[in-house]
Amino acid sequence: MRSKTTADIYSYWDTLRGHRDVPGRAQIEPADIRHILPDLFILESKPEKGIRFRLAGTHICALFARELRGSAFDALWLADQTSRMSRIAAEVMKRRTPVILSATALAGARERLPIEVILLPLRSPDGAVDRVIGAIAPLSRPHWLNATPLNYLDLSGIRVLDTAKTNVFLQNRPEIPVPPVAGRHRQDGIGNAIRRVLHLRVFEGGRQD
Template identity: 25%
Template sequence: MLEFSYPEHQQLYDYWDSKRGDRFAPCRGDIDPIDFPHLLPNLCLYKVHRNPLRYEATLMGTRVVEIWGIDYTGKFVEDIVLGPVYDQVTEQFKYVVTHKEPTLNDLDASWLDKDYVKYSRLMLPLSENGTDVDRLFVSVVLLTRETT
C-alpha cells in the first residue's frame, strides 16, 4: 500500500485507480489530461521499449522542464543526466514494468546543485493490451531547499 505525502501524488493515483477498473492498469486512451489540468506541469510519460528494455520520455511537464532546466522529451532515460542515482532509477522503472504495479520513491537530487535537493516520484503503469506495461505515467514533486 502506497502512503502519500503529497496531494499531487494522491490525486493522480486516485484518478489512475478509477480508470483501471478491474485491470492492473488503464490504457493510455483511458487517460484524459482535461480531467487533471492542475497536475499537468508535474507529469511525465515514458514509452517502454523492449529488446533491450529502454524508456523514452514522450512527455515532460512544464514544471519538470523548468526545474531540470532541460526538456528531455524524445530522449531515453540513459540520455538523461541522473548521476549517482542512475542505477536506482532504472531499477525502479524496471520494477514497474515487471511487477505491473505503481511505485512511490523519494530520491536525492542534491548532487545536481540546483534549488531542489530531493524529489518524490510516483510511477503508474499503463497497458494497451492488458498484459504488458507499455507506458509509465509519472508524477514528480520537487522539494526545494526551503521546503526540506
C-alpha cells in the same frame, strides 16, 4: 504520500483502472487532470532504446532547465544509480505495480531539495504494459528553485503500493531504504528489493469502496 500531486495522480490512475490491474493510455483525458499536468510525465519502454520520456510536463522540464522528451529516464539520476533506476521502472511495468520513490534533488554547489516521484504502470494501445505515467513533485519550494536548475536526483527509498488495500494516505508504512550502489555485491539488488517488499512489506493503496 507526502505530495498532493502524487496523491492526485494515484487517485486518478486508480479510478481509471477500475477492477483491472492497469489502465490504458487511451483512457487518460488531460482535461481531467489539467491542474497537475505540468508535473506529470509518461515513460515508454522501447527495445534497444531503453526507458525514455515520451512526454514531460512544463514544470518538470523547468526544474531541470531542459526539454526531457526523448531523453532517458535514468539520466535524471546520479551516475551510479542509472542502472538501478532503469530496473525500477522496468519492474513497475513487468509487475504492474506502482511505486513511490523518495529522493533528494541536487542543485548548484550545495542546494538540496526533497523530491517525491511516483511511477504508475500503463497499458499501451497494443495491450502491452510498456508505459508509465508519473509525477516528480518537490516537497518544498526554496527561494532558489526557479533560478537554479536541478542537476541530478539521488534515490533514498522506495515504497510499493498495494493496490488491493485501502488508506493510501497512511504515513506509518515502512519505506525500504536504498543503500548506495557501492555497498552492494549484486547488480540486481533493486529487483530483489521490489520482490521482497511485494511479499513482505507494502504501503497500502487502492480504492476505499
